[in-house]
Amino acid sequence: LGSDTGGSTRNPAAHCGLVGLKPSYGLVSRHGLIPLVNSMDVPGILTRCVDDAAIVLGVLAGHDPKDSTTIQDPVKPFVLPSLTDVSKLCIGIPKEYLTPELSSEVRSLWSKAANLFESEGAKVIEVSLPHTSYSIVCYHVLCTSEVASNMARFDGLEYGHRCDIDVSTEAMYAATRREGFNDVVRGRILSGNFFLLKENYENYFVKAQKVRRLIANDFVTVFNSGVDVLLTPTTLSEAVPYTEFIKEDNRTRSAQDDIFTQAANMAGLPAVSVPMALSNQGLPIGLQFIGRAFCDQELLTIAKWFEKQVQFPVIQLQELMDDCSSVFENEKLASVSLKQ
């Protein structure tokens, strides 16, 4: 289990060759989930195959009286049907997601996936989500604002790290928070507080909420026009090596990493990343499906069909252990039986 606020479950899933599911907002209780952005967080599910994700979702989903943002209806565990006929499906390809930053490998896999659906009889059409370019900026404003609010409780008084300064409460707060938060978090808190200031509230926070509504409406329009799911990349490329990664600052990297995934959080829609193929470097690449709100079962059904078609080379753990033991022949390793 993880959490998904802007793609934090789907992104690593794509990089690691796993299924990463972001359920619809309000389907799974957030009680117990350490909050980042209350209006976008959901518990995320990481599994080796789509069927497993469906099993976990069936257990977790449904009304929780301890979370006032969950839907009222109970949800029963379900089994995914094995789809054989996709001729009645309509797959949407959002044209705004074809950005120059997209790596050629991911773009070609995306194209291949679209062709796969079409060749099996599904209708594949290009659609438009016109406010896509504003989405990431809007996400940053709202995200940092809520982060600033949610981090206010970390003052060292009731729990967590507390520094030694006891000159005054304010001094203790300041030192504790300086020590306990790294510069990324501190930066977000400062930005968020800036946006929430009286003189900025209308221009930033309220504006971002309005844009958020427009983004959500983009999806509604598309789904109302007959599209069942959207097919998009999950990430811009395969995983970037650490030395490359640190060449850009966190803000830039976050914007890049979240670019395809955060819109689903803004709109509260279910989305799942399914591993498709290995890159030329041998690293996993996944693609994302975005579904209608509370149609998580339908979304997973289509994802399951796709998973069966692409036959991604899932790592077999026994195989991995055999490889490891041959490398570290002379060293003692705890032996764990990893039979399926």
Next chain:
Amino acid sequence: MAAPMLRLCCPGRRWALACIDGCSRHRRGAPNGCTSSRRRGQSSVAQQPFITAQKPRKGEHEWAAVVGLEIHAQISSKSKLFSGSQVHFAAPPNSLVSFFDASLPGTLPVLNRRCVEAAVMTGLALNCRINKKSLFDRKHYFYADLPAGYQITQQRLPIAVNGSLVYSFCAGKNRSQVINKTARVKQIQLEQDSGKSLHDDLRSQTLIDLNRAGVGLLEVVLEPDMSCGEEAATAVRELQLILQALGTSQANMAEGQLRVDANISVHHPGEPLGVRTEVKNLNSARFLAKAIDYEIQRQINELENGGEILNETRSFDSKLGCTIPMRDKEGKQDYRFMPEPNLPPLLLYDTESLPAGADPQQVIDIDRIREQLPELPSVTREKLVQQYGMLPEHSFTLLNEVGLLEFFQNVMKETRAEPKKVTSWVLNTLLGFLKQQNLAVSESPVTPSALAELLNLLDRKAISSSAAKQTDCILHSHQQCVKLLVSPHPRRLLLLSVFLIADILVGVK
């Protein structure tokens, strides 16, 4: 903002310069004419009707004060506003704290139904419009007794708005003139209470008790329609009675269930309102009027001496009898209000809009609540006047003294005496005695039954009025003596009275 209406406070009263001969600043009634060293010309802006009881005397400056109140009443409920921990006064420190109250990450607020009902009841009793949709917000500030770093309140769209609080007080020579006043209720909102911090200056530390953190509060905001301490105190008293009659709050100031902040400013009549100061946490009925009157006079003095009023927060030092600036609140606070994302809009229904087949546990019907509202104090007083023919000011006294109405009604049940007589005995003789002995009604040595019997005897003319008054205070445990007093021997009667009085005087000590 609506043009301020100038209201005259207690009739005949206007604020004048502090007298050079040092006359009392807190004196009520029309101040003596005081001479002053300079005369400030009256502003020519006089759009609003200006009521005077007397023509401005030469050298006397006209000042009008406006007082607005923010009253926080703790909701009488079993558990807190957003969590299941219990609400108790004076429990061991930090024994009523849930994970949510301590702001542990991952906990979420769940709205308490009883608190919403209390808010609706109070809103209806104060003639408010109940908003069928209201919203919750976060108000951010850092303080040790606020674990989450924000308070959940209703800033954008509170649960009730635009009501009125009618209060009356008795003025005139014998306090026989009942004057009705209205203070507009701007809004009523639901919000969380904070914890308590106790400062231990000896050891340079602050101790935090979170028992109170998260308890539901009703904040009642009164527009600046009051003009002096007495008006404010009377309005607060009436609100207390209303809340107690509804059962929505016990409103006991001594136990911290009712706290008042006052917004005070002064201006020359006809001119715009002055800069206001906020006097926070007036927690005692006694000091409420005093603090407000002191602040009004302080502002007048400050302005008359060429100074200016800072828009600041002050507290009342009851020992010194003055307001002092609060250190922590220097500079303007930006609370960075943000919608509370964990609470969807609060939707209320009435009989018309109630969705069919709705679970009654999940919805609140405003009309149902309105039908079940208990009797309000103003209605009770009116009934007393109608039923017993008593003077209006007597009905006020009966309700204002804790327990006195019940006492009166119990006496009425058991006596054949005339209501006017009972009223007189209860309000004058009994209450006078209790006040003299510094006793509450609940501590009265005379029970309602005893008084009832005494009055019956009086009614039958079996004993004289003066004898009855004497024995009045000793009858609670001397029921047998009552029968003896019926004896037709006046001397024995007098003897017994003396013995009994002596007896009770020893007993009371």
